[in-house]
Amino acid sequence: MKSSRIVVSIDSSTTATKAIAWDAQGMALAEGRAAYPVHEPRPGWSEQDAEDWWAGACRALKDCLAQVDARSVEALAITHQRETFVPVDKGGAPIRNAILWNDERSRREVASLEQRYGRDDLHRLTGKPPSMTASISKLLWLVEHEPQVVARASRFLDVHAFLVQRLTGCYRTGLANADPLGVLDMQRRTWADDLIVDLGLRRSQFVDLVEPGALIGQISVSAASATGLPEGLPLFAGAGDGQCAGLGANVRGGGSAYLNLGTGIASGAFSQEYLCDRAFRTLIAPSGGGYYAEHILRGGVYTVAWFVERFAADLRQPGAAHSAEQMLEAAAAAVGPGAEGLMLLPYWNNVMNPYWDPLASGVVIGWRGVHGRAHFYRAILEGIAYEQRLVGDAIMAATGERFAAYTAMGGGSRSALWLQIMADVCGVPLVRATTSEVTCLGAGILAAVGAGWYADARAAAAGMARQAERYLPSPDTQRIYDRLYHDVYRTLFPTLQPAIDQLALLTHTLDEEAVITR
Secondary structure (H helix, E strand, O other), X not given: OEOOOEEEEEEEOOOEEEEEEEOOOOOEEEEEEEEOOOEOOOOOOOEEOHHHHHHHHHHHHHHHHOOEOHHHEEEEXXXXXXXXXXXXXXXXXXXXXXXXXXXXXXXHHHHHHHHHHOHHHHHHHHOOOOOOOOHHHHHHHHHHHOHHHHHHOOEEEEHHHHHHHHHHOOOEEEHHHHHHHXXXXXXXXXXXXXXXXXXOOXXXXXXXXXXXXXXXXXXXXXXXXXXXXXXXOEEEEEEEHHHHHHHHOOOOOOOEEEEEEOOOEEEEEEEOOOOOOOOOEEEEOOOOOOEXXXXXXXXXXXXXXHHHHHHOHXXXXXXXXXXXXXXXXXXXXXXXXXXXXXXXXXXXXXEOOOOOEOOOOOEEEOOOOOOOHHHHHHHHHHHHHHHHHHHHHHHHHHHOOOOOEEEEEOHHHHOHHHHHHHHHHHOOOEEEEOOOOHHHHHHHHHHHHHOOOOOOHHHHHHHHOOEEXXXXXXXXXXXXXXXXXXXXXXXXXXHHHHHHHHHHHHHOOOOHHHOOOO
């Protein structure tokens, strides 16, 4: 059994909870994991039993702590799936399933928010325009469709707040955990009271807030028994998974940026000042002051997985030397830049920034008889890279700082081809993070600061984050992509948007109220 000074972080994601023990150099000493399901009671709806978060945390922590000396744990912090929330009663028990970040039931509520508050005004206040991702549209959906739930709800808890309550008995959450809900006054760094009341909710239904990294409570007797954590262990406020990924990648200004190639893609850069721009959403940074300007593409690795499932399932053979993705990547690498004229808009799960269009859908243009699935696969990788350039260029313009490099992480970062395409399309070097658990490391960094190992989050990130291979743009390939991006990609969605939106309205029989007023 390993014995050393350690901190533990929890990552409560959409599909599982991980608990990892870290040392002061950012090395993972032990890990526990527990999976849980997502429920889809209706098409486009995405829900979860919040009790699964707690059960998953208990299992993951017990498995992790069985591999180390639990008495050596000095601090704990949590990161989690953002925007997901659950209403609870006075005893903290869920009164309905949690509504997840990727739930799509609130198209009409998005339009209603724009009409009531104005897209730009709400954006300036909360850092986020109305969208189906931010929780505010789903909170409004509950007000309009389940008023009995709203009336009965003692509190609405983000995932962090729910786990904090179970671990400490306190109803608190961190600013960097709460702000993705979309009902925070970002500049005042507190709840937007007037907005909450105007939505038909009660201010008392939202918990107390603390700054990222602040002490939020101690592990209770009952939680210690359930998890194996030491009683009285200090718990420090964490941050949402996107912000923790940025911290775990040591993104703290100076031209650094993060690129999380996960199911959805998140990328961003640090800004000391509060910025508001249609090209990105703004979130509170976990490093103690400042913000992240962040891009979200809801269909990232999800789109790749969709393609493999629908068009290349035959490549998944038991005992095969290579995975379907590896075989497709080799075939796509032989195609060359531009996919022989095939181009893709990667809006498989609508689009947030910069267009903020819940009716958007994916598009593939340029089909000819020469094209096969290798071209399609490469077009997916290139299309997501074009989109990254679109928003990355806008973030650089807003912050006034050129990215020196993206630190890449997530499942997609295992693809050398994709990282090279990203570098060539964006004209920015990419460096791969050494750990696949960068998000959980970000929470571990906050715990390390709380434990007193480092003076602040900046020092901790510098001491605990590591980088591996570097991918540099190829000048010849970059010139090809520059022409395709400037001459075609940048204008593709604005040109097709009216037809795409009308198609969505007609085929999904959506009410006219769902049409977004631009």
